[in-house]
Amino acid sequence: MISNEFLQQVVNAISLGAIYSLFALGYAMVFSILGVLNLAHSAVFMWGAFLGLITVTEIKLPLLLAFPVAMVGAGLIAVALDFLAFRPLRRRNAPRISQLIVSIGASALLVSLSQLTFGTDPRRFPFDILPSGAIQGLPFRVTLIQVIVLITALILMVLLNILVLRTRLGQAMRAVAFNQRTASLLGVNVSGIFASTFFIAGALAGIAGVLYGLTYNSILPFMGDQVALKGLTAIVLGGMGSIPGAVLGGFGVAGLERFSVAVGGSDYRDAVVFLILFLMLLVRPQGLIGQKEQTRA
Amino acid sequence: MLLRLDQVAAGYGAIEALHGISLKVERGQVVSLIGANGAGKSTTLNVISGLIKPARGAVYFEDRDISGWRADQITALGLVQVPEGRQVIATMTVEENLSLGAYRRRDRRQIGSDMDGVYERFPRLKERRSQKAGSLSGGEQQMLAVGRALMMRPKLLMLDEPSMGLAPLLVNEIFRIINAIKNSGTPILLVEQNARKALALADYAYVLERGVIAYEGKALDLRQDPKVIAAYLG
Ligand SMILES: Nc1ncnc2c1ncn2[C@@H]1O[C@H](COP(=O)(O)OP(=O)(O)OP(=O)(O)O)[C@@H](O)[C@H]1O
Ligand SMILES: [Mg+2]
Numbered sequence: 001m002i003s004n005e006f007l008q009q010v011v012n013a014i015s016l017g018a019i020y021s022l023f024a025l026g027y028a029m030v031f032s033i034l035g036v037l038n039l040a041h042s043a044v045f046m047w048g049a050f051l052g053l054i055t056v057t058e059i060k061l062p063l064l065l066a067f068p069v070a071m072v073g074a075g076l077i078a079v080a081l082d083f084l085a086f087r088p089l090r091r092r093n094a095p096r097i098s099q100l101i102v103s104i105g106a107s108a109l110l111v112s113l114s115q116l117t118f119g120t121d122p123r124r125f126p127f128d129i130l131p132s133g134a135i136q137g138l139p140f141r142v143t144l145i146q147v148i149v150l151i152t153a154l155i156l157m158v159l160l161n162i163l164v165l166r167t168r169l170g171q172a173m174r175a176v177a178f179n180q181r182t183a184s185l186l187g188v189n190v191s192g193i194f195a196s197t198f199f200i201a202g203a204l205a206g207i208a209g210v211l212y213g214l215t216y217n218s219i220l221p222f223m224g225d226q227v228a229l230k231g232l233t234a235i236v237l238g239g240m241g242s243i244p245g246a247v248l249g250g251f252g253v254a255g256l257e258r259f260s261v262a263v264g265g266s267d268y269r270d271a272v273v274f275l276i277l278f279l280m281l282l283v284r285p286q287g288l289i290g291q292k293e294q295t296r297a
Numbered sequence: 298m299l300l301r302l303d304q305v306a307a308g309y310g311a312i313e314a315l316h317g318i319s320l321k322v323e324r325g326q327v328v329s330l331i332g333a334n335g336a337g338k339s340t341t342l343n344v345i346s347g348l349i350k351p352a353r354g355a356v357y358f359e360d361r362d363i364s365g366w367r368a369d370q371i372t373a374l375g376l377v378q379v380p381e382g383r384q385v386i387a388t389m390t391v392e393e394n395l396s397l398g399a400y401r402r403r404d405r406r407q408i409g410s411d412m413d414g415v416y417e418r419f420p421r422l423k424e425r426r427s428q429k430a431g432s433l434s435g436g437e438q439q440m441l442a443v444g445r446a447l448m449m450r451p452k453l454l455m456l457d458e459p460s461m462g463l464a465p466l467l468v469n470e471i472f473r474i475i476n477a478i479k480n481s482g483t484p485i486l487l488v489e490q491n492a493r494k495a496l497a498l499a500d501y502a503y504v505l506e507r508g509v510i511a512y513e514g515k516a517l518d519l520r521q522d523p524k525v526i527a528a529y530l531g
Contacts, residue, residue, distance in 0.1 A: 172400060178386045178388055187449070
């Protein structure tokens with residue numbers, strides 16, 4: 001029985017980890033080019049969930065369209081954030097701490113706007129939108145939603161990897177991440193790369209929001225709080241700004257969380273995640289797979 | 298006229314580093330800009346490249362006023378800078394760095410043959426094409442930086458102290474390379490502290506002292522000028 005319970009938590013962790021990874025990827029991408037954590041990322045996640053929801057409940061479009069709508073919508077919100085909040089600060093060469101603080105303010109603003117628009121009661125997708133029963137014939141319980149989550153996340157991660165490593169845009173993003181002045185001397189429009197990066201990061205947060213909303217079927221203005229800490233821990237585990245690291249970190253955090261639920265009950269899971277974050281920052285701030293700054297080639 | 302600076306002043310915040318300098322580069326010329334540490338040589342190149350906005354005066358490229366343009370727009374015009382300290386992208390391979398040089402180009406077919414041309418010019422880069430740029434020696438990184446700039450098909454190539462920090466043998470090699478680029482017809486604006494070698498290569502030269510042009514003239518004449526000899530060739 002214990003091994004069955006364990007297997008079940010592994011299944012749950014994989015599905016949840018896929019969402020955390022998608023979400024953490026956005027933190028990592030923006031951090032690697034901006035050098036700043038965008039703490040409004042969790043609010044973009046929440047807006048993605050609401051945009052996906054209203055696509056189905058208000059506009060009455062099929063669920064399949066909720067994904068692209070949420071991605072584009074959340075991506076545009078992230079781009080607007082860059083234009084209105086970060087870009088004016090960059091222009092003035094403001095210290096990074098100002099950018100961090102502005103991102104906290106932007107987060108609060110986005111949450112308030114959502115409260116004004118949608119109220120504070122949880123919203124739900126129609127209950128029959130996806131069959132919620134387990135898929136038959138497996139030794140553990142897997143729902144269709146969990147399968148969709150995992151497949152969607154894996155496809156997006158592969159696409160992102162191709163984009164960053166194999167395309168002209170990805171090459172320019174890596175150049176900007178390395179050094180903005182050098183990139184601009186090579187003909188890269190740095191502001192354009194910022195906008196593209198924010199768009200992609202926002203789009204990933206948006207679809208993560210929809211998947212999270214479908215998994216728990218409860219969408220709230222404050223839902224971003226539930227993932228903000230997990231995403232931060234994921235990128236600290238994976239080495240700040242590393243894209244494969246963010247994915248591994250996302251799955252790692254979900255594993256820890258599910259494991260602590262299995263062992264100690266759900267009351268402790270956030271405390272465990274926070275403890276891990278704290279220990280990592282103390283002991284291995286470069287992440288589990290990262291190298292020390294000076295040894296990096 | 299290829300490039301013209303007209304009374305350009307620029308600086309960093311309250312500190313003015315250039316106090317109104319004028320200089321010209323004509324088609325087919327190699328022009329050298331020499332001067333001591335902190336004279337304002339890099340600042341001059343960065344104003345031309347659009348990394349620093351001029352506080353007064355103007356920069357003209359092919360008779361067009363480009364003051365205030367963004368750096369990537371200026372680069373796209375063919376006004377290409379190899380910055381001080383080489384600035385290759387350490388985390389990318391040699392080949393990725395070279396292809397980044399062609400970032401703004403659309404002529405896919407010529408890009409490949411230009412890359413072959415760079416590898417012909419720098420056989421050592423070809424051997425190391427899939428190595429990370431950060432693992433190259435200083436001399437190899439300088440060759441990569443120049444090779445990457447050639448991938449941009451420069452109308453004017455600006456080099457900021459290409460011999461800096463290199464062993465004497467490598468310095469000679471770098472100057473041989475610059476000479477070869479000159480002979481292939483690409484105009485060059487060469488910033489150097491090695492005044493002797495820079496003046497030997499250049500057609501015309503400017504001497505910058507604390508943000509003003511102290512001397513200018515044909516490189517041949519400056520090499521005979523007692524004041525220049527005393528200060529820079531002694
Ligand atoms: N980022 C900066 N902030 C403030 N002052 C600067 C900055 N960069 C250069 N300066 C100052 O501007 C002046 C000109 O510097 P610049 O780098 O152009 O000199 P340079 O001739 O290129 O010197 P070097 O041969 O050492 O490279 C110097 O007084 C320098 O201290
Ligand atoms: Mg300099």
